[in-house]
Each structure stands twice: as structure tokens, then as C-alpha cells.
């Protein structure tokens with residue numbers, strides 16, 4: 001309690017210490033939390049995972065890093081305390097507070113990982129962590145029962161307070177190691193902290209699996225009891241699928257009739273070719289019966305089977321929610337497939353993921369970069385994660401930068417780069433270590449036309465000796481870059497083939513469009529319809545613009561050009577154009593059909 005003396009309020013030394021020491025030795029906790037949260041928020045962890053960093057390595061490195069920081073801070077705290085003759089340090093036997101600090105360091109880091117499980121925003125996490133520390137310190141001033149030790153900070157703050165008070169009060173003697181015997185409150189607090197530390201670790205292991213996160217799939221809360229059964233069921237299903245390699249069995253048994261009806265002939269032929277092992281043995285990417293059911297019951301990918309050859313860019317197209325990201329997340333190791341398997345660069349994603357990571361490169365949709373690292377440092381970091389030998393790291397990093405024309409930017413911090421330069425750096429990262437398969441997720445979204453073209457050139461050059469899987473919503477980009485295209489809808493591969501093949505199968509030939517004044521529409525429409533084949537289909541009709549789609553006949557195109565050019569004026573046509581069906585129209589047709597189908601779960 002504060003006491004009045006000489007008209008000033010003097011606060012007892014033990015109270016000052018009991019407030020000051022806990023804060024002093026806890027200030028790193030919010031820093032740990034914010035460090036973890038930032039990496040989660042900026043998706044750096046996902047990027048590192050997709051490049052092969054094991055989650056256990058990530059946690060271990062952070063743990064060691066945090067503990068080193070904590071040790072330095074604690075040493076500074078103790079040395080300052082000794083220099084300023086604070087009784088807790090001068091009178092107490094050093095081993096007592098060293099043991100306390102040693103354990104609190106571990107508990108603090110475990111708490112930081114635990115808090116990290118619950119938050120998605122670093123600001124909220126920071127505020128809540130500060131609030132928790134302040135409340136815990138204040139509560140520890142008034143509550144000192146052993147029951148309060150269930151909350152580890154209260155156990156630590158109370159133990160620290162006991163040691164501090166004992167070193168100051170003349171009625172008690174400063175703590176010695178020999179005082180820590182059973183029944184002693186400081187030892188009780190230490191025991192509580194040790195037990196709680198392990199409980200927190202178990203809780204973290206459980207929560208990281210159960211709580212939803214941006215990557216991976218969260219398991220149901222009861223997974224501890226049911227996981228063995230789910231695993232057994234999946235294994236049995238996979239074994240059955242491996243046995244059934246003929247198309248007949250697959251169609252009859254394992255693949256839903258509806259899925260088969262949903263696919264076109266080329267997709268079925270592709271499945272047959274892959275299942276009968278008739279694909280090119282050099283194909284860096286082969287997948288069989290790839291299927292993903294999320295724990296929510298959503299069937300996101302329904303039995304995709306295909307192989308993609310070397311030296312080409314494969315465009316994976318589809319509307320939002322088609323299952324593209326899910327499929328790519330499986331291939332890049334973020335999710336496990338529910339069934340099916342894939343071979344990347346001759347490595348099995350089920351059993352050889354470490355080698356698969358070294359065979360793939362990933363350029364995610366958003367640039368996931370550290371603003372305080374230079375362009376070169378990024379490449380060196382990912383070269384290290386990819387397991388490039390230390391002697392070759394620099395050479396490999398420079399090679400990747402040269403490929404994206406960023407060599408002269410190597411010393412620049414990424415926070416000073418333009419959007420296009422950041423994109424190129426992300427592509428450089430995906431090319432590090434010459435991966436056999438590179439996944440590019442919407443590489444030019446939001447960029448100006450000039451930079452897009454530069455990136456198209458880079459991507460085109462990069463396909464040499466490897467496969468590039470590109471997802472994009474830009475049909476222009478797909479037309480320019482992709483040698484082969486697969487369109488997904490509702491989790492199924494709907495069609496597959498070269499651009500020409502898709503236009504041949506799904507394009508309805510040609511599109512004619514004319515523009516005229518509103519009072520000429522009737523006359524112009526009559527005239528144009530007299531020239532087109534009878535089965536021409538009117539697509540749009542606005543006040544001043546009308547368009548038709550029709551299949552060509554021998555000599556028709558040349559005849560149309562000659563006829564319309566000569567007589568357009570007298571028929572009231574101001575302007576007109578004739579185009580071949582675009583990929584966009586093919587896409588819309590396929591997606592239109594797909595959306596009309598009932599969704600199968």
C-alpha cells in the first residue's frame with residue numbers, strides 16, 4: 001500500500017519491483033506475436049511452405065530466434081539490475097531467478113505461438129497481447145492464490161513477486177536455491193509453469209490442425225479420435241483405385257456417371273491415355289484420379305486425370321470456384337488429396353514431397369515478399385530453402401534474375417519496386433533451381449499492357465525444358481501463351497486441348513457484327529441475313545449494333561467481304577467486322593453449359 005511521508009506519496013520498493021519486473025521481462029511477448037502474425041498476414045508462411053519449407057522447421061527456427069532474443073533481453077535486464085543494486089538481483093541467489101527466467105522464456109514463446117493460432121490480424125493480436133499482459137500483471141498484484149497459477153503469467157509474476165519481496169523485506173531472507181522445496185510457493189509456480197508449457201505445446205499442435213487457416217485443411221475437432229478411421233478408409237480407397245487401371249472399370253466403378261457425362265470426349269480420351277500409361281514418360285506432371293473433398297463436405301475436385309508434356313505452357317482456366325486453386329494447392333503440397341495421386345518430375349506427391357518441392361516453382365497470385373530484403377536476398381533465401389548447394393546459391397539467384405530482366409535491380413529493397421518489378425521478382429523466385437514444373441497463378445493481373453507483354457515474353461522463354469501451369473482469367477493471356485488449355489468447371493475438367501482444337505470443337509466458326517443508324521436496323525438486318533447461311537444464329541441485337549454467329553462454308557467468307565464492302569452504304573451499314581470465334585466465347589460456352597448442369601457433391 002502507498003504510504004504518506006513528508007507530504008509526498010512514497011510507493012514501497014517491493015510494489016515498484018512487482019509491477020516493473022513483470023513488464024520488463026514480458027515486453028518481448030507482443031513482439032513475438034506480431035512477428036508470427038505479420039508472416040501469417042502477409043502469407044509469407046504459405047510462400048515458404050510452397051517452396052518446401054517444413055512447418056516444423058519454420059516453428060523451430062522461430063523458437064530458437066525468439067529464445068536468443070529473450071536471452072539477450074534477460075541478460076540485459078539482470079546486468080542492469082546488478083549495476084543499479086536492485087535487491088532482487090544482488091541479494092537473491094542467482095540460480096533462483098535464472099531458473100525462473102529460463103522457464104518463463106519458454107512459456108512466453110509457447111504463449112506467442114498459442115495466441116498466433118487465434119488471430120488473423122496483427123493489430124488485433126498486438127492490442128490483445130498487451131491487454132493480457134497488463135491485466136495479468138495487475139491481477140497478480142492482488143491475487144496470489146495457487147489457483148491463479150493455472151494461468152502461466154500469473155504463476156510467473158507471483159513467483160517473481162515473492163522472490164522480489166523476500167529480497168527487500170527485512171522480516172524475510174532472500175531466496176536461495178535450497179528454499180525451493182516441495183510446498184514452497186515459488187517452486188509450486190515453477191512446476192505449474194513447466195506442466196502448462198507442455199499443455200500449451202499440445203494445445204498448439206491441436207489448434208493448428210483444427211482452427212481454419214489460409215492453407216492446409218482444418219480437421220474436425222474430434223479428429224484425434226476419428227483420424228485413424230479416416231486414414232484407413234482413404235488408404236483402402238486408394239488401393240482400390242490403383243488396382244482399377246482400365247478405363248472400363250474406372251468408368252463403371254469409381255467415377256461418378258455424372259462426372260463422365262460432364263467431361264467431353266477429349267478429356268475421356270486423355271484419362272484413357274494416362275490410365276493406360278500411354279503418356280510421354282518425360283512428362284513432368286502426371287495426375288491420376290485427383291480428388292478433393294473438404295471437411296465441410298465440398299467436393300472441390302472430382303477425379304481429374306491428365307498428363308502435361310515438357311516445353312509447353314498449360315493454361316488451367318475456369319470460373320471462380322471451379323477447383324483450380326484446390327488442384328494446384330494439392331500439387332504444391334499445401335493440401336493432401338482425398339484420393340488419387342500425382343507424379344511430378346518422377347516423384348510421387350504422396351511419398352516424396354521433399355523431392356517434389358525441389359522440382360516445382362510457385363508464383364502465387366499476390367507478391368509475397370519481405371519489404372526489407374533486397375531483390376537478390378530474396379532469391380538467395382529461396383535458393384537455400386530449395387536446397388541449392390551454398391557454393392551455387394549466388395549463381396542460381398543471378399540466373400533467375402537475368403531470366404526476368406531484374407539483374408540490375410539486385411541490390412534494391414523490394415519495398416521500392418513497382419508492381420511489375422515485384423511480379424517479375426515473384427516469377428524469378430519460381431524459376432530458382434530450374435524446376436521441372438512451374439505454377440504461375442494469374443501472373444499479370446493488374447499490370448499495364450507494356451509490363452504484361454514483357455512478362456508474357458519472360459514466361460514464353462521460361463517454358464524451355466519444363467512445364468508451366470498457368471491459371472488466368474485473361475483469355476487474351478491464355479490465347480497468347482498457352483500451348484494447351486484445360487477448362488475446369490464445378491471441380492471437373494470439362495475440356496482439354498490446344499487452342500485450335502478447342503475452337504474447332506466449341507467455336508461456332510465466325511462472328512459477324514455490323515453497326516448502323518437506328519432507323520436502318522431493319523433494312524441492314526434483312527440484307528445481312530440474306531447473305532448468311534440459314535442456320536446463322538443472331539447473338540445480340542441492340543439499337544445500332546447486331547451480331548451473328550455462323551459456320552463457314554467454302555467460299556462464303558470471301559463472298560461476304562466482297563458483297564458487304566460493295567453494298568454496305570445502300571443497305572444502311574456504317575461499319576462491320578468479321579471475326580473467328582475467340583477463346584473467350586469458347587470459354588463462355590463451356591462454362592454456360594457447365595453451369596446449367598446440376599452440381600454433384
Ligand SMILES: Nc1ncnc2c1ncn2[C@@H]1O[C@H](COP(=O)(O)OP(=O)(O)OP(=O)(O)O)[C@@H](O)[C@H]1O
Pocket residue numbers: 216217294295296298299300318319320321322323324325326327
Ligand atoms: N478450405 C476450404 N474449405 C472448404 N471449401 C473450400 C476450401 N477452399 C475452397 N473451397 C471450395 O472449393 C471450391 C473450389 O474452390 P477453389 O478455390 O479451388 O476454386 P478456384 O477455381 O481456384 O476459384 P478462383 O478462380 O476464385 O480462385 C469452391 O466452392 C470453394 O468454396
